[in-house]
Amino acid sequence: MIRLLIADDHPVVRDGLSAMFAAEPGFEVVGQAGDGAEAIQLAETLRPDVILMDLQMPGVNGLAAISGLTERGVTARVLVLTTYDTDGYVVPAIEAGATGYLLKDAPRDELVRAVRAAADGTSVLAPSVANTLMNHVRTPPTPDIVSPRELEVIELVAAGNTNREIAAHLFISEATVKTHLLNIYAKLGVPDRASAVAEAFRRGLLGAAG
CATH class of the missing domain: 1.10.10.10 (Winged helix-like DNA-binding domain superfamily/Winged helix DNA-binding domain)
Structure with missing residues (x-):
């Protein structure tokens, strides 16, 4: 049984994901968090196997939460689930300790497989995210990064x-x-x-x- 914690600031997203995984064999949704601080607190208390983590949340965002979980030695695998696939989001999330990175338009079956893979310690990346990482490695950073x-x-x-x-x-x-x-x-x-x-x-x- 894979114990799953869902962190997203939109209740309808949390509820939808919870219902989806509750209907899948082998999953138990142990909690929901509305921001990064709550995700860290619940992860330490509930000890999930996998955390589905949104990045843009109020207060403590997903990136800070991933770093906080790593610093606290929380062993849960973090699978980012977001709408952003630019290197400004992807690279820091992976560097902070995320096991995988998927986009919210991922098909249901792909998301379920990704969570199972994350629970096994396997990295899962959306195709566009993999391309973003490759381009980041190949392209030197530009000094004029902000407008x-x-x-x-x-x-x-x-x-x-x-x-x-x-x-x-x-x-x-x-x-x-x-x-x-x-x-x-x-x-x-x-x-x-x-x-x-x-x-x-x-x-x-x-x-x-x-």
Whole structure:
């Protein structure tokens, strides 16, 4: 019996996955988490064999949760299930300790097979994700990783501005600020604002800007 924990911030997704696996022989859904912090807590308590982990969740996101699980010595295999297949998401997730990486449009049978494989310690990657990893290995990183607008946003974050203040300063909506931040996190391979600022300084993006 494969003990499964599902981590996703959308209740309808969690419920749908729970119902799907409950109907499959050999699976027991032992818990659901709505964010990364809850996923870590439940993983330590429930000791699942496999965790289906979304990446974009409020608070502690999936990437930070994978790192946290690794740091705590949790032995559950983490299978990322997300809509993002760019190298800014794929590479950090694999580096953090994810066993596999699938997209949410994966067919039911493929997802079931992937969870079984993950439980056995076998890495499973969606075809587009495998291509992304290959391209990442073959292509040297570009120094101009963030756009000029994204650089403006990260500069304002570094100066201590809130999303609302950034929106007012740049004459854009808060939703657009959040979108820019998500893009920045993905491009820099970081989970949050503080890490983004630190990484931007490390890469010389903020230093170069003055």
